[in-house]
Amino acid sequence: MELEPKQGKSMRSPTPTDHHHTSKLRRRRRRNICLAVIAVILLVVLIFVILGLTVFKAKRPLTTVNSVSVRDLDFSIDIARVRVLLNVTVDVNLSIKNPNKVGFKYTNSSALLKYRGEVVGEAPIPAGKISADETRQMNLTLTLMADRLLSNPNVYSEVIAGTLPLQTYTRISGKVQILFKIHVVSYTTCDLTVDIRSRSVGNQTCHYKTKL
Template identity: 55%
Template sequence: MEVESLRNKNDKSPMENPQSTSDAARVLRNRRKWKNICFVIIGVLVFIVVLFVILAFTVFKAKRPVTTIDDVSLRDLKVSVDLARFQVLLNATLDVDISIKNPNKVGFKFKDSNTQLNYRGQQVGEVPIPAGKISADKTVPMNLTLTVMADRLISDSKFFSDVTSGELPLSSKTEIPGKVSVLNMFRISVVSSSSCDFTVFLSNSSVGDQNCKYKTKF
């Protein structure tokens, strides 16, 4: 009888142990709760990533900064011809006004660069452009002063004939490398360049026949 009594105690159904049933139900509820929380977190993260991608390719899509040469003027010009020595002495200073436009919705940081002055493909002048930053949708004007390196002009065989004709063909070139940061996640390298061909008329110390080209590459 005692053995049968012990067997009956051990064979009680789960329903006769409410504490065990309550613990199992609590564990199940906690698992479901954490699953729901994980699904919500994953859903929010996916939404944020999709939103960032949409903004990166629409509102914050990287656009091309444009460097424009607005004006080239002659500040100072002194020319003298030594026919006996078949030599030309020249002192010239040019004012070059450029502007850098940033059409992006974020800032554009550019590195140290320069503007070069060329005569028939040979560099005869240079002025540095210090590094800086242009805010979103802003245009920054710059006034540069270029001094012609006369010693480099004299060595060119065509220089004497150009001076005697009264027209000096020159060109300027500006190349500005920088980066556009999209949503502080993507950094896109950009190089904005501009070049202008123009003529310095020695008879009246003026600049004319300007032809400029602009280019931007990622």
């Protein structure tokens, strides 16, 4: 009696329908991955935008003149020539506060001493960086250049009268980088009257202006 060989389990060949279904699943998986990546990117961008408009919003550095004083004042009156030889040195103490959550970098600048709109003295302000929420103190010395006043007819009469109007001017220009770089310029102007006899500063009025 002959035994029939035992037949193994038959394997079904993939059909076009199976290939189509697998391809469809792969496309769906790739689409879901792409959508998830796009959603994460949009979420990150949204978070940065919210932080940029709130916590990290660019704020204007605040410049404040704490004091202006006369360090030195010497003068001599030439009655024959109706002119005055005048030397004045003014000390200016100012502070710059950076209210931002990132550093504020400023470029080389200068402080000016003016007499009736004419620049008669200058002091350099070297470039630097002010850290987040830091207040930087600056002590500037402005020396009046006597030769620049020789041709001004007002100096003689004002020195004789006992007062000399001067003006200090500082301009600090720099950048704050949060999501992108923002250019900031801070201006400070102080009008003051120097009492010739007491060699001190009388009236003093300061004005502040900042541009983003």
